[in-house]
Amino acid sequence: MNEFKIGVISDTHGLLRTKVLELFQNSNLIIHAGDIGSIDIINSLEKIAPVVAVKGNCDKDSSLNKYHKTEVVELGGKLIYVLHNARELDLDVKTSGFHIVISGHSHKPENYFLNDILYLNPGSAGPRRFNLPISAAAIYIDGSSVRAELFDIEK
Structure with a gap:
């Protein structure tokens, strides 16, 4: 069985750190959960793997208009719901069949x-707040196993 x-x-807010690019090597997919800041962030991430992104509340640049507030992704038999602000979650994820x-x-x-x-917020990879x-x-x-790992990135 393949692991994905x-x-x-x-929350990159226009800043993509080299450490992130290293951590994401060998990814099958990259998900950006909003406040991208610049289309350049997406372009850089796409050099590693396909990117699915949602628009955050700070994403005012017209180059980011193509992104929606939510996305649905399926990978490895798991259904993933992506949004920027978890407080805006307006569906029952369990009855909707989501796993993540x-x-x-x-x-x-x-x-x-x-x-x-699985509920995952990767935190902010952009400027320190x-x-x-x-x-x-x-x-x-x-297979049926899903796990997540958080990475502390200081550089």
Whole structure:
């Protein structure tokens, strides 16, 4: 069985760190959970793997208009719901058949299961905000197994 790796990033606000590019090597897919800041971020990530992105509340640049507030992704038999702000989640993810919910916005990394659904916020990989960490994440899907790992990125 194949293991799938998904690089997960959010809140870059126009800053893409070299460490993120290293961590996302060998990813099958990259998901950006909004507040991209510049289309250049997406272009750089696409050199590693296909990118699915959502528009965040700070994404005002017209080059980012093609992105929507939510996206649905299927990989390795798992259904993933992506949005920027988890507080705007307006559907029942369990009855909708989702296995994973990815969000950003808060700049606070979170990785937990609730009712057998993985909730992941990779935190912010962009400019430091307050005393919150600089972080990104990866999701690994291997058959029925799903796990996520948060990465502290300081450079």
